[in-house]
Amino acid sequence: MHLYLHIPFCKQACHYCDFHFSTNLSKKKELVSGLVREIELQKDYLKNKHLNTIYFGGGTPSLLDKEELSSVFEAINRFYTVDSKAEVTLEANPDDVNDKSLRLWKSLGINRLSLGIQSFDEAQLKYLNRAHTAEHAELCIQKSLDAGFKDFSIDLIYGIPHPTHDIWKKNLEKALSYSFTHLSAYCLTIEDKTVFGHQLKKKQMKPIDEDFAVEQFEILLGETGKHQFEQYEISNFTRNHQYARHNTSYWKGEPYLGIGPSAHSFDGINRQWNVSNNALYIKSLAEDKVLFEVEQLSKTDIANELIMTGLRTKWGVDLTKVSSLIDEDFNRTLSHYLDHQMLQKVGETIFLTPQGKLQADRIASDLFFT
Amino acid sequence: MKNIRNFCIIAHIDHGKSTLADRLLEFTGTVTQREMQAQLLDDMDLERERGITIKSHAIQMDYLFNDEKYTLNLIDTPGHVDFSYEVSRSIAACEGALLIVDAAQGIEAQTISNLFLALEHNLEIIPVINKIDLPGAMIEEVKDQVVDLIGIDPDDIVLASAKEGIGITDILEAIVNRVPAPKGDPEAPLQGLIFDSVFNSYRGIEVIFRVKNGSIRKGDKVKFMATGKEYEADEIGSLKLKKQPKDVIECGDVGYLISGIKVAKEVKVGDTITHVSKSSPQMIKGFEEVKPMVFAGIYPVDTTDFEELRECMEKLQLNDASLVWEPETSAALGFGFRCGFLGMLHMEIVQERLEREFDMTVITTVPSVKFLITNKRGDVIPVSAPSEMPDPNLIQKLEEPFINAQIITAAEYVGPIITLCMDKRGVIKNQVYLTSNRVELTFDIPLAEVVFDFFDKLKSISRGYASLDYSLSGYRESHLVKLDILLNGDPVDALSAIVHRDKAYDWGKKLCEKLKELLPRQQFEIAIQAAIGAKVIARETVRAMRKDVTAKCYGGDISRKRKLLEKQKKGKKRMRQIGSVEVPQEAFMAVLKIN
Numbered sequence: 001m002h003l004y005l006h007i008p009f010c011k012q013a014c015h016y017c018d019f020h021f022s023t024n025l026s027k028k029k030e031l032v033s034g035l036v037r038e039i040e041l042q043k044d045y046l047k048n049k050h051l052n053t054i055y056f057g058g059g060t061p062s063l064l065d066k067e068e069l070s071s072v073f074e075a076i077n078r079f080y081t082v083d084s085k086a087e088v089t090l091e092a093n094p095d096d097v098n099d100k101s102l103r104l105w106k107s108l109g110i111n112r113l114s115l116g117i118q119s120f121d122e123a124q125l126k127y128l129n130r131a132h133t134a135e136h137a138e139l140c141i142q143k144s145l146d147a148g149f150k151d152f153s154i155d156l157i158y159g160i161p162h163p164t165h166d167i168w169k170k171n172l173e174k175a176l177s178y179s180f181t182h183l184s185a186y187c188l189t190i191e192d193k194t195v196f197g198h199q200l201k202k203k204q205m206k207p208i209d210e211d212f213a214v215e216q217f218e219i220l221l222g223e224t225g226k227h228q229f230e231q232y233e234i235s236n237f238t239r240n241h242q243y244a245r246h247n248t249s250y251w252k253g254e255p256y257l258g259i260g261p262s263a264h265s266f267d268g269i270n271r272q273w274n275v276s277n278n279a280l281y282i283k284s285l286a287e288d289k290v291l292f293e294v295e296q297l298s299k300t301d302i303a304n305e306l307i308m309t310g311l312r313t314k315w316g317v318d319l320t321k322v323s324s325l326i327d328e329d330f331n332r333t334l335s336h337y338l339d340h341q342m343l344q345k346v347g348e349t350i351f352l353t354p355q356g357k358l359q360a361d362r363i364a365s366d367l368f369f370t
Numbered sequence: 371m372k373n374i375r376n377f378c379i380i381a382h383i384d385h386g387k388s389t390l391a392d393r394l395l396e397f398t399g400t401v402t403q404r405e406m407q408a409q410l411l412d413d414m415d416l417e418r419e420r421g422i423t424i425k426s427h428a429i430q431m432d433y434l435f436n437d438e439k440y441t442l443n444l445i446d447t448p449g450h451v452d453f454s455y456e457v458s459r460s461i462a463a464c465e466g467a468l469l470i471v472d473a474a475q476g477i478e479a480q481t482i483s484n485l486f487l488a489l490e491h492n493l494e495i496i497p498v499i500n501k502i503d504l505p506g507a508m509i510e511e512v513k514d515q516v517v518d519l520i521g522i523d524p525d526d527i528v529l530a531s532a533k534e535g536i537g538i539t540d541i542l543e544a545i546v547n548r549v550p551a552p553k554g555d556p557e558a559p560l561q562g563l564i565f566d567s568v569f570n571s572y573r574g575i576e577v578i579f580r581v582k583n584g585s586i587r588k589g590d591k592v593k594f595m596a597t598g599k600e601y602e603a604d605e606i607g608s609l610k611l612k613k614q615p616k617d618v619i620e621c622g623d624v625g626y627l628i629s630g631i632k633v634a635k636e637v638k639v640g641d642t643i644t645h646v647s648k649s650s651p652q653m654i655k656g657f658e659e660v661k662p663m664v665f666a667g668i669y670p671v672d673t674t675d676f677e678e679l680r681e682c683m684e685k686l687q688l689n690d691a692s693l694v695w696e697p698e699t700s701a702a703l704g705f706g707f708r709c710g711f712l713g714m715l716h717m718e719i720v721q722e723r724l725e726r727e728f729d730m731t732v733i734t735t736v737p738s739v740k741f742l743i744t745n746k747r748g749d750v751i752p753v754s755a756p757s758e759m760p761d762p763n764l765i766q767k768l769e770e771p772f773i774n775a776q777i778i779t780a781a782e783y784v785g786p787i788i789t790l791c792m793d794k795r796g797v798i799k800n801q802v803y804l805t806s807n808r809v810e811l812t813f814d815i816p817l818a819e820v821v822f823d824f825f826d827k828l829k830s831i832s833r834g835y836a837s838l839d840y841s842l843s844g845y846r847e848s849h850l851v852k853l854d855i856l857l858n859g860d861p862v863d864a865l866s867a868i869v870h871r872d873k874a875y876d877w878g879k880k881l882c883e884k885l886k887e888l889l890p891r892q893q894f895e896i897a898i899q900a901a902i903g904a905k906v907i908a909r910e911t912v913r914a915m916r917k918d919v920t921a922k923c924y925g926g927d928i929s930r931k932r933k934l935l936e937k938q939k940k941g942k943k944r945m946r947q948i949g950s951v952e953v954p955q956e957a958f959m960a961v962l963k964i965n
Contacts, residue, residue, distance in 0.1 A: 004925055019926075057924075186921040186922060187917075187919075187921045188921075189920070189921050189922075210915075210916050210917050211916060213917060214916045214917050217917070234919055234920075234921075234923075235921055235922065247924055250923075250924055250925045250928065251923070256925055258925060258926070262926065263925075263926070264925045264926045264928070264929070266925070266928075271928070271929050273926070273929070295929065301932065304932055304935070304936070305928055305932050308923070308928070308931060308932055308935060309923060309928065312923060340893075357919065358916060358917045358918070358919055359893065359915075359917075359918045359919065360918070360919040360920070361918045361919050361920055361935060361938075362893075362915075362918040362938075364935055365935035365936075365938040365939045365942070366939065366942070368935060368936060368939045370939065370940075370943075
């Protein structure tokens with residue numbers, strides 16, 4: 001089973017990020033109490049009390065201090081058994097990574113870090129409004145390695161407007177020079193409720209050039225390939241098979257419990273999401289209530305999600321899992337994309353081809369059952 | 371008869387016609403407040419949303435004044451040029467009209483056309499300045515405008531606020547005192563003017579009429595003079611909030627007639643009802659067969675829905691007698707119907723009613739007028755769709771319909787309106803100042819130019835301060851060509867249009883540009899071409915979509931993302947495959963939006 005914890009605080013707002021967070025840190029303690037309370041209230045959500053993965057996401061989980069993190073772990077341990085081989089990940093901002101914090105995380109059983117580096121270029125970090133500097137970005141990798149974190153992931157962003165591909169190539173080169181196992185590389189996406197979204201609307205910013213982004217994606221595939229990284233999901237790469245087990249569970253449609261404001265949970269049929277408001281979250285938990293909305297997924301919804309997430313991964317979509325829904329329409333669309341070498345089929349499983357990966361959304365949408 | 375008052379309301383959109391109607395019903399006790407629904411008379415959802423009354427209705431109120439009981443028949447009128455004939459018939463059923471003017475806006479041009487129609491029929495006009503409670507009310511100025519326009523004594527103008535219930539009693543008294551009682555000979559043979567009909571799915575068509583002469587009794591054998599059809603008056607009565615059956619409708623009064631008529635076409639607005647025996651020697655003046663002016667194809671979005679669409683069209687026709695259609699086939703769109711409409715608004719209404727009342731999404735093709743083509747053998751062929759156009763080599767002569775268009779506007783907009791009309795191949799025929807600031811312009815203009823975006827443009831350049839009225843003036847020879855649109859080399863018959871030769875290049879270029887905006891990018895490049903015969907006159911290119919993939923897809927993204935892709939899929943279902951190109955529904959309407 002899988003547990004997600006959302007830590008909705010950041011030092012400052014990145015211009016591209018539309019996740020739920022607040023830059024007002026004054027309520028951090030109260031919110032953590034809420035998390036602890038919610039862990040208890042939701043203890044029966046998952047059928048099985050055995051956790052294989054725990055993921056602290058955000059926001060910025062590396063903002064939590066010793067006391068806060070300890071109380072969360074204590075609550076987890078009170079209601080769940082954490083597998084001895086569990087993957088326990090914490091998203092960390094480079095400027096929060098230091099000897100002391102690394103020791104703390106290690107002592108609490110965190111065995112995987114996801115480092116929000118995004119870029120090693122000072123100007124780009126400023127453009128994205130990241131809280132850290134290029135120096136932090138490099139230092140945090142070395143320090144994590146020195147502290148004995150063998151398993152960590154680096155986040156990078158590509159498609160950031162620039163006249164050439166030089167910065168992207170340098171960023172990749174820098175990252176790949178370290179001996180680490182997991183890379184998440186995301187194309188910059190302009191979301192509505194962000195500074196970039198606002199600038200785009202006001203025409204103070206151009207939309208991300210598609211050709212530019214496609215070229216950078218191709219550079220990414222080339223460089224990671226050279227360094228023995230395997231692309232196992234559209235934006236995720238690993239060497240030595242260190243797949244992000246927590247995230248992979250989402251793509252395989254496994255149940256998970258999400259704790260914290262805006263966190264989503266899925267029990268195999270129903271998906272629910274907590275209120276995206278720190279104050280309301282704190283208030284309701286103080287009254288022993290969890291505020292959430294829920295939707296029940298139909299058989300079709302579940303099948304469509306399997307297609308949508310499965311196609312993005314190297315494991316593809318096992319058609320025997322959706323066989324009862326397959327109709328003439330589906331088969332027609334499937335053969336169209338097989339003929340155009342956007343999809344390939346091995347046994348009863350379908351996968352995106354390299355060209356297909358650039359059209360993943362359209363293909364998934366076309367294959368959706370109605 | 372001396373206690374009957376028949377009147378209508380003339381008002382610009384938003385000047386408060388519906389609110390005032392509601393108030394009259396309330397003050398006369400015709401409805402209680404509990405029964406009151408906002409804008410009671412507009413009972414189609416669509417009408418309520420557009421804030422205009424599309425189909426006219428009538429309602430009867432009883433009003434006690436100086437211890438005498440009066441019967442007030444309020445006859446509602448539609449407010450658009452497409453329905454000007456229906457308006458004229460409603461007006462012909464009245465002796466008086468309330469002219470509603472917004473105190474903050476003043477007289478607006480759209481009111482004027484109907485006002486003159488009312489004056490033409492010698493209706494007694496009762497001006498009402500409404501919304502006097504508004505902070506921006508300019509009562510004195512608006513009074514001056516009204517006096518200027520109809521030369522009435524300023525003291526005869528009623529001041530009111532329908533919203534606040536101010537002046538409603540004054541209006542009711544003015545109706546009783548100033549609107550003449552109907553004239554007519556109760557002993558003469560029956561003449562009933564049909565001015566509306568309502569479809570009732572259980573009882574057939576309800577015919578709404580005004581008795582001009584004679585009277586009608588329940589059970590009478592009657593004849594509709596224009597159609598020659600005979601019926602038995604199974605039920606007659608008055609239209610209160612609900613229908614109130616009666617034994618007789620006397621001379622001068624308004625009523626309904628139910629006689630099991632199933633087909634709306636048998637009930638023609640303007641027709642005369644008379645008795646089978648002792649029938650009237652002549653019809654009431656002013657009857658016209660309503661002829662469609664605009665033609666377009668209507669197709670189901672999903673080709674398999676053709677039969678369902680046919681059923682919907684049949685049902686729609688039951689209460690829209692002016693809609694005509696016949697089956698048609700398009701290479702691009704499959705099976706559908708060629709439809710005739712009174713005008714562009716009528717076409718939009720039909721399309722919207724199909725969507726709302728029948729949940730039927732349709733594609734409407736380029737609207738066309740009816741052209742007359744004389745071939746080399748001398749045969750005259752009517753053509754109302756580009757696909758019907760013969761090969762140019764076989765054509766001897768091409769004619770198109772022209773209209774006589776009257777535009778009433780404020781003096782300051784005359785220049786831009788003349789420019790617009792000239793741009794639409796119009797020729798100005800006359801210019802008359804109705805008041806110091808109100809001008810009537812008369813143009814001779816091809817109907818084809820008016821059916822597209824003329825009315826919208828007219829409204830925008832005059833800031834709504836222009837009204838349009840038109841009548842067909844005849845057919846004249848014209849240099850017309852068929853313009854085709856090709857997508858990656860495949861012609862799209864549904865986008866072809868018959869246009870004037872001098873405008874073909876401009877038209878083709880703009881249409882290609884518009885289609886470029888409306889066609890979603892696909893995995894390959896799309897060439898959009900406009901051509902006359904084999905000659906390509908314009909081209910645009912839609913670049914291939916190289917990337918369509920979300921960056922992140924984790925636990926919190928999945929629901930939202932799935933819904934987004936579901937929506938995409940739905941949108942795509944509404945698209946049509948032309949060769950290899952997927953074409954959204956809006957693209958087929960692009961032609962209406964090319965400017």
